[in-house]
Amino acid sequence: MSIEPAPAANLSEAAREIVEVGRFLSVRNFVPATSGNFSRRLDARTAAVTRSGVDKGELVEADILVADIHAPPPKGSSAETPLHLQLYRDRPEAQAVLHTHSVVAALLSNLRLAEGELVLQDFELLKALGDTRTHEAAVSIPIFPNDQDIPRLADKVTAMLQKRTDLVAYLIAGHGLYTWGRSMAEARRHVVALEHLLTYELEKMKVRR
Ligand SMILES: CSCCC(=O)C(=O)COP(=O)(O)O
Numbered sequence: 653m654s655i656e657p658a659p660a661a662n663l664s665e666a667a668r669e670i671v672e673v674g675r676f677l678s679v680r681n682f683v684p685a686t687s688g689n690f691s692r693r694l695d696a697r698t699a700a701v702t703r704s705g706v707d708k709g710e711l712v713e714a715d716i717l718v719a720d721i722h723a724p725p726p727k728g729s730s731a732e733t734p735l736h737l738q739l740y741r742d743r744p745e746a747q748a749v750l751h752t753h754s755v756v757a758a759l760l761s762n763l764r765l766a767e768g769e770l771v772l773q774d775f776e777l778l779k780a781l782g783d784t785r786t787h788e789a790a791v792s793i794p795i796f797p798n799d800q801d802i803p804r805l806a807d808k809v810t811a812m813l814q815k816r817t818d819l820v821a822y823l824i825a826g827h828g829l830y831t832w833g834r835s836m837a838e839a840r841r842h843v844v845a846l847e848h849l850l851t852y853e854l855e856k857m858k859v860r861r
């Protein structure tokens with residue numbers, strides 16, 4: 653049975669969810685300094701996104717801006733807004749997008765970039781990802797090289813999303829994690845589960861050395 657998508661939010665609900673998730677992720681050290689950015693779909697055409705350059709654990713409602721998903725990002729919005737808007741265009745079911753910069757996401761994506769993806773398998777926690785129903789499922793997390801040209805990176809991610817309908821997340825090497833969900837709660841669950849799954853992978857690499 654699949655989870656029903658959460659209905660689109662009004663701006664004040666979306667802002668409240670974004671402020672809350674920022675605090676939740678910040679206290680867990682997933683968005684150090686001013687890193688990370690978040691968004692919440694408002695309707696078929698618009699999404700609420702975080703302002704650029706602010707501490708994402710200290711967001712206030714005024715730090716949440718409205719973007720048209722088919723137009724250039726609003727002034728002052730996250731430098732990575734194109735990566736959020738692209739997900740709302742390519743994944744109509746996506747209601748929230750979260751980008752984090754944890755130690756394990758930056759490090760493991762750097763170490764495994766040459767493989768182009770991480771394949772997660774044989775962990776019970778995989779069942780926290782999307783509609784995954786068994787630890788035996790192979791969940792692929794693509795790894796893209798980091799790029800300061802965000803529209804160029806967004807084009808590469810779009811090509812992958814259009815080819816691979818199974819994805820729940822991707823990594824940018826030495827940078828961080830992008831994941832999304834059919835509600836803010838699902839996107840947050842993906843961040844937490846992936847943090848653990850990436851840590852398992854890093855620990856496995858140490859054991860194998
Ligand atoms: C200080 S982290 C560098 C920028 C970045 O990768 C990030 O996630 C935060 O960018 P924003 O423009 O959303 O603040």
Ligand SMILES: [Zn+2]
Nearest residue numbers: 687688751828
């Ligand atoms: Zn970033």
